[in-house]
Amino acid sequence: MTQHSCGAGPGFSYRSRLEHVNDSTPRARLDLLRFLERVQERDLARTRRWIADEERRQAEHARGVANRPPEPDWLIERGFGDQPATHVHAASCWCAQGDRLRGVTEDQARRALAEGYRRARSVGRT
Template sequence: MTDLRRIEVLRFLERVQERDLARTRRWIADEERREAERIRGLRARPPAPDWLIELGHSPGEASGVRVAAAATWRANAPAAPT
């Protein structure tokens, strides 16, 4: 390989690596943007309700409806935050 040919190959390699580096930097920026959005979303969540309405086990079952303080709420019960 002549010196001229070798420099052409090295310049080509440089362009490829610059392109790959630019792509990697875009991936990093995208990931940082997604993480910032995730954190913003967590911070923007409303506070947990002070109380919940527990619904009956069957649709239309009025006898199963009750109000519960959030601290005493059963996690496995169907509930609608209010």
């Protein structure tokens, strides 16, 4: 004998149960409809909270993107460990990748080149 998840034993039928609900008195039916209305209002309120939360997250993301500092035009590549900086890169340089890069102004890049930093292969090319 199988036991249904609702606790009903053998001979249980959802159909007979639904017919019983539909045959209830008008007052009981109205109570059921009011209950359904409360459940749906609660679900709608939760959905509206989810929408408001998502709109807030998207607005925060848009503000973050708008407030980002501009990308630097020049980068200085630091050496490994305690080694001094090694190269000056244009931001568009194909090899200007990694976490050893620091954004600098054009004047700082010129000074670094004058101090003996090597120019990356793509610096000065278009």
